[in-house]
Amino acid sequence: MWCSGLRKRYGRRTAVDGVSFTVGRGEVLGLLGPNGAGKTSVIKMLLGLVRPDAGEVLLLGRRGRDPRARERVGYLPELFRYQPWLTAAEVLALHVRLAGARVPAEEQRQCLALVGLAERAGDRVGGFSKGMQQRLGLAVALVARPELVVLDEPTSALDPLGRVDVRDIVLSLRERGVAVLLNSHLIGEVERVCDRVVILDRGRVAASGTLAELLGQREVRLRLGGVGAAAEARMSAVGALHRTGEEFTVALPADDDGSLVPGLVADLVGLGVRVHAVEPVRISLEERLLGILREEHP
Numbered sequence: 001m002w003c004s005g006l007r008k009r010y011g012r013r014t015a016v017d018g019v020s021f022t023v024g025r026g027e028v029l030g031l032l033g034p035n036g037a038g039k040t041s042v043i044k045m046l047l048g049l050v051r052p053d054a055g056e057v058l059l060l061g062r063r064g065r066d067p068r069a070r071e072r073v074g075y076l077p078e079l080f081r082y083q084p085w086l087t088a089a090e091v092l093a094l095h096v097r098l099a100g101a102r103v104p105a106e107e108q109r110q111c112l113a114l115v116g117l118a119e120r121a122g123d124r125v126g127g128f129s130k131g132m133q134q135r136l137g138l139a140v141a142l143v144a145r146p147e148l149v150v151l152d153e154p155t156s157a158l159d160p161l162g163r164v165d166v167r168d169i170v171l172s173l174r175e176r177g178v179a180v181l182l183n184s185h186l187i188g189e190v191e192r193v194c195d196r197v198v199i200l201d202r203g204r205v206a207a208s209g210t211l212a213e214l215l216g217q218r219e220v221r222l223r224l225g226g227v228g229a230a231a232e233a234r235m236s237a238v239g240a241l242h243r244t245g246e247e248f249t250v251a252l253p254a255d256d257d258g259s260l261v262p263g264l265v266a267d268l269v270g271l272g273v274r275v276h277a278v279e280p281v282r283i284s285l286e287e288r289l290l291g292i293l294r295e296e297h298p
């Protein structure tokens with residue numbers, strides 16, 4: 001999925017102003033930003049539900065205006081309501097038909113089971129709790145074997161267990177090569193599942209990149225005993241070293257591929273150091289997001 005220069009005005013208010021980004025197959029992109037930043041407007045333009053004033057959208061190789069572009073796209077809207085007189089299984093079957101897809105009944109049942117609704121398949125949606133309706137919405141987004149899945153606040157009504165389920169579902173979609181666009185205010189959720197993040201503010205992209213790019217240099221904190229001069233020198237060789245009592249913090253170079261810390265720990269053990277704890281440290285996405293928004297609103 002690719003979009004470029006998206007712009008949308010409602011009356012005199014510019015909701016989206018020149019937004020461009022891409023989501024590749026097997027990639028999870030998080031969309032973050034404060035209320036009114038334009039996230040939902042961007043999603044609706046991507047899906048052809050709102051016509052952009054300017055800009056282009058390419059979905060799975062087709063122009064966004066092409067109705068066939070939507071066929072392989074699954075969408076969970078922010079505000080969801082399903083026909084209360086239908087059962088969960090009927091809602092799913094209806095959406096399979098609307099998507100013009102063929103999905104065997106057994107696979108539809110599996111999809112309901114995936115979102116934790118196996119036992120409620122035959123119950124009318126009118127009697128569902130909000131979280132159960134959101135789970136059904138997720139099943140609707142997933143049932144027609146989409147290649148791109150767009151989830152707008154997918155866990156807003158879910159309990160903590162449901163949130164973990166959604167995280168696992170997103171990760172399994174990524175493994176199957178599906179592209180996922182996730183709009184969520186739960187920064188921890190975004191940080192855990194997203195490969196890249198786009199931060200919107202007042203209709204513009206305020207920052208974007210991989211988590212490593214956005215969160216910058218990482219450090220590792222070690223609690224050690226029996227540290228001699230050789231061990232200190234070994235740690236200093238990795239990066240800037242700070243010591244507070246038994247706690248050592250070592251800055252890691254940006255190009256670390258993940259092998260530096262295990263190598264360091266093995267060498268420290270070899271030098272007779274007792275390693276009590278090894279803990280990665282980096283600023284959280286929340287801190288970074290707040291920093292970016294403060295820069296934008298001095």
Ligand SMILES: Nc1ncnc2c1ncn2[C@@H]1O[C@H](COP(=O)(O)OP(=O)(O)OP(=O)(O)O)[C@@H](O)[C@H]1O
Pocket residue numbers: 010013014015033034035036037038039040041042
């Ligand atoms: N149909 C509409 N008519 C008029 N203004 C609109 C419409 N839809 C969105 N807007 C305006 O566009 C701006 C962006 O709204 P949008 O819903 O895209 O933000 P958001 O980032 O999704 O916010 P939230 O986090 O609160 O869901 C807001 O100022 C909003 O008032």
